[in-house]
Amino acid sequence: MPVSPIDPTAPPGLAEAPHYHGHRERLRERFRSVGADALSDYELLEMVLFRALPRRDVKPLAKSLITKFGSFAETVHAPDTRLREVGGLGEAAITEIKLIAAATSRVAKGQLKQRTALSSWATVIDYCRTAMAFADKEQFRILFLDKRNQLISDEVQQVGTVDHTPVYPREVVKRALELSATAIIMVHNHPSGDPTPSQADVQMTKAVIDVAAPLGIAVHDHIIVGKHGHSSLKGLKLI
Structure with a gap:
């Protein structure tokens, strides 16, 4: 029989992985199988936050960010000072968000340099x-x-x-x-x-x-x- 994933940080008797671990894997699988277009703005933002917040359900946080800033693009380009106003969003998560903004800008600039x-x-x-x-x-x-x-x-x-x-x-x-x-x-x-x-x-x-x-x-x-x-x-x- 399949073995449930274990959360090593959980106290004895509560070793089964939190519910959001399964959600994360399902989201990753959708991204891999059908691509980013199949994900809503908040779901794509969830995936950005996974690495910075490995032990939290980030869906509520991702939804609140989209509500505050309006869209995925507006969130990743929001100034650091405004991102810090959001409760539960620490420096590690802000760095992950700004990394996406930097990457998109670098890719766009690279495409421009290759063309007349x-x-x-x-x-x-x-x-x-x-x-x-x-x-x-x-x-x-x-x-x-x-x-x-x-x-x-x-x-x-x-x-x-x-x-x-x-x-x-x-x-x-x-x-x-x-x-x-x-x-x-x-x-x-x-x-x-x-x-x-x-x-x-x-x-x-x-x-x-x-x-x-x-x-x-x-x-x-x-x-x-x-x-x-x-x-x-x-x-x-x-x-």
């Missing part, structure tokens, strides 16, 4: 949204490109408040010259979730173009990302 930016626009958008869409403060990022429109460098130039990031056109162009970049794509996020460009966004972009153009540096686009999508100033014919 202008011929794989969907990859550019995916990377920008992965890197920035769920940040709680505005970030201004620049993708520096060579003459073949391949990525030289990807840098966050400024981090601002929840609704403003200072951008200095001459500093943007100075950095492009330092990297011998011949083109740039500017990106920033709207923590509100709405990627609609403001008048200030348009004016700042035009100011960068005015400084960059005489020096032979093209501004291919300014992309704004948010939780609910993205917008392109070039696509909207604003530049």
Whole structure:
């Protein structure tokens, strides 16, 4: 007959494994057999928490995280400070959660580096949204490109408040010259979730173009990302 798994930490007389051990194995088996798409957001988050919290039923914790932040993506990209507000979530679990965010960003960046930016626009958008869409403060990022429109460098130039990031056109162009970049794509996020460009966004972009153009540096686009999508100033014919 099959032998029940044993929990070595259980007191004498209570050596049978807790009920959630069977649940964990069933969840792993579903993941292995039918893939991540068959799991809900909270179930996928449970699997992230398994290693950090081996002796707890993590389903209630995973559900509370999804309720608080809204989705799996928003949870893994949530700031550490907000994750620490959740009862029962220690540093080991937070590290596991942030590891997922770091891994997705690294994979997306690797895919971008392998392609010519202008011929794989969907990859550019995916990377920008992965890197920035769920940040709680505005970030201004620049993708520096060579003459073949391949990525030289990807840098966050400024981090601002929840609704403003200072951008200095001459500093943007100075950095492009330092990297011998011949083109740039500017990106920033709207923590509100709405990627609609403001008048200030348009004016700042035009100011960068005015400084960059005489020096032979093209501004291919300014992309704004948010939780609910993205917008392109070039696509909207604003530049």
